[in-house]
Amino acid sequence: MKRLLGFATAATLVGVLVAAFGAGPGGQLTAHAQSSDLVLTLDIGKATATTGDTLTFTSEITNNGAAATPALIANLTFASIDLDTYVDPEDWSPQRTIAIAPIGPGQSATQSWTVTPVLPGEIAIYVAVLPGEPELVSNGSIAASPGLRLSVDEHRSLNPGGVLPVVVAVPAFVAAAFVGLVAARRRI
Amino acid sequence: MSAVPGSGRLASGWSVVLGQELKDLWLAARGQALVLTFALLLSALTYLAAMNRELNLLDQRDTVNLVLQLTLGLGVVLALLFSADSLSGERERETLETLLLTPLTPREVAIGKLLASLTVWPVIMIVAVPYVFALRVGSALSIESIAAASAVGSILTVAFASFGMALSTVSDSNRLSLGVSLFAFVVLMAPTQLPLSGWLGDLMVSVNPVSAGSLSRQDRRQRPFVGR
Amino acid sequence: MRALEQRNDATPAAETDQAVLSVHGISKTFGSVAAVRELSFEAYSGEIIGLLGPNGAGKTTAMRVLSTLLRPTQGSFSLDGIPHTRSVEIRQRLGVLPESSGFPKHWRGVEYIRYYARLYRYSSSEANKVAARLLSEVERFGRAKDRIGTYSRGMRQRLGVARALVNIPRVIFLDEPTLGLDPAGQRQMLALIKDVAGRRGSTVLLGTHFLDEVEESCSRIIILNHGRVIAEGLIADIKRKAAPTSLRVRVAPDRRETALTAIEQAPGVTAAHSVDGKADVFTATFDAAWLGEHGDAGMNSAIRALTDANVPVLSFELEGGRLSDAFLALTKEDSE
Numbered sequence: 100m101k102r103l104l105g106f107a108t109a110a111t112l113v114g115v116l117v118a119a120f121g122a123g124p125g126g127q128l129t130a131h132a133q134s135s136d137l138v139l140t141l142d143i144g145k146a147t148a149t150t151g152d153t154l155t156f157t158s159e160i161t162n163n164g165a166a167a168t169p170a171l172i173a174n175l176t177f178a179s180i181d182l183d184t185y186v187d188p189e190d191w192s193p194q195r196t197i198a199i200a201p202i203g204p205g206q207s208a209t210q211s212w213t214v215t216p217v218l219p220g221e222i223a224i225y226v227a228v229l230p231g232e233p234e235l236v237s238n239g240s241i242a243a244s245p246g247l248r249l250s251v252d253e254h255r256s257l258n259p260g261g262v263l264p265v266v267v268a269v270p271a272f273v274a275a276a277f278v279g280l281v282a283a284r285r286r287i
Numbered sequence: 288m289s290a291v292p293g294s295g296r297l298a299s300g301w302s303v304v305l306g307q308e309l310k311d312l313w314l315a316a317r318g319q320a321l322v323l324t325f326a327l328l329l330s331a332l333t334y335l336a337a338m339n340r341e342l343n344l345l346d347q348r349d350t351v352n353l354v355l356q357l358t359l360g361l362g363v364v365l366a367l368l369f370s371a372d373s374l375s376g377e378r379e380r381e382t383l384e385t386l387l388l389t390p391l392t393p394r395e396v397a398i399g400k401l402l403a404s405l406t407v408w409p410v411i412m413i414v415a416v417p418y419v420f421a422l423r424v425g426s427a428l429s430i431e432s433i434a435a436a437s438a439v440g441s442i443l444t445v446a447f448a449s450f451g452m453a454l455s456t457v458s459d460s461n462r463l464s465l466g467v468s469l470f471a472f473v474v475l476m477a478p479t480q481l482p483l484s485g486w487l488g489d490l491m492v493s494v495n496p497v498s499a500g501s502l503s504r505q506d507r508r509q510r511p512f513v514g515r
Numbered sequence: 516m517r518a519l520e521q522r523n524d525a526t527p528a529a530e531t532d533q534a535v536l537s538v539h540g541i542s543k544t545f546g547s548v549a550a551v552r553e554l555s556f557e558a559y560s561g562e563i564i565g566l567l568g569p570n571g572a573g574k575t576t577a578m579r580v581l582s583t584l585l586r587p588t589q590g591s592f593s594l595d596g597i598p599h600t601r602s603v604e605i606r607q608r609l610g611v612l613p614e615s616s617g618f619p620k621h622w623r624g625v626e627y628i629r630y631y632a633r634l635y636r637y638s639s640s641e642a643n644k645v646a647a648r649l650l651s652e653v654e655r656f657g658r659a660k661d662r663i664g665t666y667s668r669g670m671r672q673r674l675g676v677a678r679a680l681v682n683i684p685r686v687i688f689l690d691e692p693t694l695g696l697d698p699a700g701q702r703q704m705l706a707l708i709k710d711v712a713g714r715r716g717s718t719v720l721l722g723t724h725f726l727d728e729v730e731e732s733c734s735r736i737i738i739l740n741h742g743r744v745i746a747e748g749l750i751a752d753i754k755r756k757a758a759p760t761s762l763r764v765r766v767a768p769d770r771r772e773t774a775l776t777a778i779e780q781a782p783g784v785t786a787a788h789s790v791d792g793k794a795d796v797f798t799a800t801f802d803a804a805w806l807g808e809h810g811d812a813g814m815n816s817a818i819r820a821l822t823d824a825n826v827p828v829l830s831f832e833l834e835g836g837r838l839s840d841a842f843l844a845l846t847k848e849d850s851e
Contacts, residue, residue: 256338259334259337259338259340260337260338260340260421260422260423261337261421261423262333262334262337262418262421262422263334264421265330265333265417265418265420265421266329266330266331266333266334266418266421267330268417269326269329269330269414269417269418270323270326270327270330273322273323273326273414274323277319277322277323280313280314280319281314281319284310284314300634300636303630303633303634304634306633307630307633311619315621380617380619381615381616381617382616382617382618382619384584384613384616385611385613385616385617385631385675385678386634387584388582388584388606388609388611388613389606389631389634389635390603390604390606390607390634390635390636391603391634392603
């Protein structure tokens with residue numbers, strides 16, 4: 100499964116590059132709505148968070164074309180803006196791919212995404228859409244959303260996950276128990 | 288001549304040895320220092336695991352797995368080392384002969400010492416339990432993980448401690464029995480940390496008690512998540 | 516206390532003349548090396564028997580066989596009529612202080628004795644009493660509750676003896692109990708051994724290099740060499756086996772010439788000469804056959820000759836009349 104997701108991510112990135120440098124006429128959804136007919140929007144454009152927070156946002160895909168789209172795959176993608184922050188997408192979001200049923204002309208589909216920032220830094224997040232099989236290879240054309248700029252600050256917690264009481268109390272209890280045992284033995 | 292004097296309740300020979308060994312282990316600095324060190328180690332590990340989980344670097348199952356892996360490894364190796372030291376250590380300290388000059392049979396001496404070294408495992412496991420619950424993976428998973436680790440650990444501890452005792456029986460040197468024990472542990476532990484594939488890998492994992500036990504524990508731990 | 520009394524009542528103690536320990540032709544070999552060969556002797560209640568021999572003579576191996584730690588290659592022995600094959604019962608009646616006996620240094624003395632009492636199947640409360648009593652007997656420094664690691668060697672040896680006495684043994688094996696002790700410690704240990712044999716009626720087999728302490732404490736001795744018994748019996752008899760054949764005499768220096776002539780002419784004397792260049796000390800060597808005929812008193816002829824010649828005798832001693840001489844003579848003879 101992970102391998103498939105990795106493949107999809109790679110394909111998405113390649114697609115984005117292709118789209119950025121201008122896809123040729125072959126990059127169209129034959130007999131379906133074309134990629135230029137798809138409009139992707141995000142409900143937020145900027146956000147700030149601290150590491151460990153959970154950020155939720157939605158993306159909306161609107162088919163402005165005259166024909167229905169094929170089945171689509173929406174993929175969440177991250178890019179470091181400061182070029183200094185290492186982003187491992189698997190760490191940042193548990194679900195980065197969503198399958199979307201064909202969208203009729205003039206209709207929209209909404210996807211919900213969850214992101215948990217792991218490291219501080221400036222990150223761009225966007226959603227890319229590409230057709231599912233069989234058009235993926237033959238006529239794959241990609242549409243992408245505008246970027247969401249996420250500024251992440253470092254979160255510092257003395258009590259991560261509420262474990263602090265236990266990690267302090269257990270050694271203290273063990274030490275106290277042994278001191279008690281030794282004292283009891285001396286009295287014998 | 289009566290071999291049994293007095294009117295008090297008499298303990299069997301091995302239980303007298305066991306009682307003294309338990310005192311030596313748990314009322315002396317050696318055992319206490321080890322358990323305290325283990326608790327501190329587990330505290331550090333749990334804290335870091337919880338921090339990583341909060342950052343989403345580890346999932347819940349992995350944090351529990353980390354804690355129980357450390358517990359299992361340390362519990363088994365400590366029981367192994369204590370049993371490996373038991374007879375060869377006495378021989379080296381020249382205290383074994385006087386013990387063998389008592390009416391106890393060598394078997395009684397060995398049983399008492401083996402049982403004492405086995406107590407390391409439950410003590411270590413008891414110390415680990417609060418940490419597993421502190422990681423808040425849900426009581427069902429916590430209990431199942433603890434039960435699985437306890438079962439696997441008990442089997443491994445008995446096996447390794449018996450092996451250590453056998454080594455200790457035949458070895459004149461404490462260094463030799465401890466060295467061979469540790470080597471055997473590392474050799475058997477290695478397949479759990481190395482990527483093994485193919486039928487040979489499967490075979491090695493299956494015949495090795497440590498890797499087989501570890502696999503079984505992971506299977507049990509992951510069962511509630513199958514199909515996710 | 517009641518436990519101890521019961522034990523004493525239960526033992527077939529010194530009331531009979533039967534041997535407590537009977538050893539018949541014990542041999543022990545390690546590969547091709549015979550450590551003990553054909554060892555046979557009997558020991559009776561209250562006896563202290565010295566087991567002597569040069570290094571490697573087989574003393575320690577013999578004790579290890581007799582204490583059931585090693586199986587004899589040949590022969591048999593019994594303790595209180597119990598055959599050596601019933602080793603647990605033998606050990607129930609045996610106390611041993613091995614030569615290289617270690618102690619758990621972090622234990623307290625009282626804890627150590629209590630543990631061994633428990634191993635001899637005393638109940639917990641009886642073990643406490645036994646420990647307190649034995650330690651008061653052998654440990655006179657009031658340090659029973661101190662850690663053994665802080666004890667001197669002498670104190671540890673006494674603790675070892677206390678441990679060997681825990682089960683009120685019929686026979687006690689002490690292997691070099693005074694090794695490493697200062698003279699005061701040696702004296703205390705010997706007194707303790709004599710007390711054990713005398714007051715408790717236990718039989719003591721004392722393995723040692725120190726012939727003085729054997730002469731002081733033992734009634735009988737067994738001398739081993741190369742794993743074999745080369746002499747056994749009362750100390751006086753052993754000494755006699757290495758009977759003196761010469762006399763050392765010291766006279767006034769101004770009568771040296773007269774003395775030498777008188778000694779040379781004394782009956783039975785085969786040779787006389789000064790010792791180590793000292794003008795006033797002579798050694799007179801007697802004819803062995805003549806001594807055999809006249810006994811030790813035959814040596815009086817040399818003294819008589821000196822007094823007849825009006826030579827003042829300042830001191831004299833029989834050479835070879837000590838146990839050490841007998842021991843050396845016997846072991847040398849055996850080696851040749």
